[in-house]
Amino acid sequence: MLPAEFIKSLQNLIPSDRLYFDPVDCYAYAYDNSRKFFPPECVIFPLTTDETAKTVRLCNQFKIPLTPRGRGTGTAGGSLAEQGGATLSLEQMTQIISIDPPNRALVTEPGVLNETIQAAAKPHGFFWPPDPSSAAFSTIGGNLATSAGGPHAVKYGTTRDHVLGLTAVTGKGDIIKTGCYTTKGVVGYDLTRLLIGSEGTLAVITEMTLKLTPLPAAKSGLVAHYQDADSCASAIVSIMKEPQGPSALEFLDSGSLNLIRARNPELLPSDSQAMLMIEVDGTEHEIPETTAKLLAACQNSGLLKAVSVQNTADLWKVRKTLSPLLRDIAPKKINEDIVVPVDKIPRLLAGLSALCKQYQIANVNFGHAGNGNIHVNLLIDPDNPSESERAYKCLDQIFDLVISLNGTLSGEHGIGSEKRPYIGKELNDATLTLMKQIKLTFDPNNILNPGKLFP
């Protein structure tokens, strides 16, 4: 229960139309794409950095948990008010403050959707490279909080590579300014990247300067089908050896292809057991050159066919049918986004196959192969406790496999609450202890998204 005095002070700070207390109103802020459910006791919608700072100070004074939230599209539970208290929804801070084409910079508030940023940058010949599949629905603030990536990360990197500076409010309610407006700068510690990916546990980002990238003049694509995962995995390694690499390199395994074929048989050849979708971007002159090289890299004895695709929208059609299908057949799937070094993908896929066979778990794998970032989906019936138990045992061993291959537990989803029990597999005690101390340096009363990340 929120203290009456806290509520009164909050009402003095934020107008009533930007404060939810009614559980019915708060309900919509109780879930994200992790399918967990934690209703906050109130939802606060600040409009400015100053309002945010005052709100944080008030929560700090009363030690009320405060969970920052964009549009709740995350998959790791990062935006859920697990310990109750207040949710701080940044979704009404929707101003793009400036677009500065000569300096390739865009300054924005956190509630703007990724897609809106792209639409604003495009007329000037620019885009902002991070492209999570949630781009149409997810906020730029949420993208920064998780250092979101997407298919184009293989060429352009992830969120942390494309932010110049931030305004943020620490857990004490202090307003800090990090980074700078220029493409170079080494004044003090790099707090910008410390906050990016910190999942709202250190500070609330209220303004961000994004680095824009020129839109490529042209795009093209290839699709390649393989008779087995092994030959497909070696093609991935060959493709990534090319100096002029792809702008996207997506992999779908036989489980994914079977799902798609069951609904849309016309989209796929019947004998394909693994598929690559390859996008190339660049100048008009570069495209044919790079495409030819990547087509050559696709060749091996397991290749069924590789064809070029003129319209890259076609390229994404197959891929985009997949996620809804997965939800339909297994709404409670365990969805991981592990990463291994690219040349370890063959061993990862073989290991995944062996583990899922051992534990008798249906498994579908796909994802951003060019980064070694594979979405591993364990499809389980949540009403079958024995299957669920086997799946979590299997998952534990999958994470061990990933670490043994010099990989990482999460490429883009983050830790949130979902991967919290496993973080110790990757980070040693000294590193975890230090991270927890950094958390308390920013947020001494542990009010910002408390309990997340660390076990």
Add this chain to the structure above:
Amino acid sequence: MLPAEFIKSLQNLIPSDRLYFDPVDCYAYAYDNSRKFFPPECVIFPLTTDETAKTVRLCNQFKIPLTPRGRGTGTAGGSLAEQGGATLSLEQMTQIISIDPPNRALVTEPGVLNETIQAAAKPHGFFWPPDPSSAAFSTIGGNLATSAGGPHAVKYGTTRDHVLGLTAVTGKGDIIKTGCYTTKGVVGYDLTRLLIGSEGTLAVITEMTLKLTPLPAAKSGLVAHYQDADSCASAIVSIMKEPQGPSALEFLDSGSLNLIRARNPELLPSDSQAMLMIEVDGTEHEIPETTAKLLAACQNSGLLKAVSVQNTADLWKVRKTLSPLLRDIAPKKINEDIVVPVDKIPRLLAGLSALCKQYQIANVNFGHAGNGNIHVNLLIDPDNPSESERAYKCLDQIFDLVISLNGTLSGEHGIGSEKRPYIGKELNDATLTLMKQIKLTFDPNNILNPGKLFP
């Protein structure tokens, strides 16, 4: 004076041939390129992470200041033992641990020279983009400590964009592992980039995983001469508007050109008052296309001539004559590396000119114009106190100008001790306080490079 018990414990830890106590031996570790002089009381040369950790723990126990050091090429005093105590020279940790072409990664110890990294990567078709002008002499550890940049940062970014993960020893002597081996990863806070650019104040980096970049297939260049700084500055803005930008864009002002002309008249046309050196890299097909576009962007009414240069080594010849010349005429020059947004360069140059005129200070400007990163040199006679006083008043106003143009005080040199008095012009109190707290989180007894960065 170092306590006898500390010395005895240190001698039990590190063999005598890797410990200097003799002031004559320590002398060589008393200076860097800031031309300040602070002799350490001892110099320690660890060979491993474990030795480093034990050394740090010992210094922590006795509260002995410990200043990590590469090859002392920094210009901001960052590697000087300003408070005495011990210098930790990483220069004997010179193993390249692994080169992994399929995953574009190189793991190395900190004492390896930047140039040695390049030589190791080259046979595999790769390079490591950060290219400080000290590359032949500076260590990779020092490059990370300052987040070094160089001419190619305009296309490739700086050090923080090219490191995947670290092993480091905190001020408490804890061994932490940050980042990962893959190109994506969001597990916990980004301590990798927090350490990069922290100038040895948070932890000692003992191992680093570098991300390699494919060598461009071809390079070409242009040289453009202008009748005045104004027209040259507008050409910089036009060039940086091109989507396919240069791989380097260096600017030399009339002061720089006059210096070079005085010694090497044959290198430069007599009427040039400002010069651009433009490098283009890419595939064989890209080069002519990009070169033509940048040549067009050079055109304006102040252009004297713009010519293409086939051999890019020729392009750097003029530039490389400059630094030694500057040293000859003004060994105690104040050398800054301010940055402004590219479209503010015209206003910066006009402002610099006005300020130097007002304070009657000789001034030479050159640098990485594509990033807006200008090396401002105030040439003073250190034996002339009144000139020196005027120069520091002028510098103070130069920094104010930079901040008013939304710039930053340092693009690549760092703060060290040289810019410490000015950091408050750029960072607000809350941000500085937080940085100091982060420092104490890593290093509670303030033994690592104490006193640096913060006033």
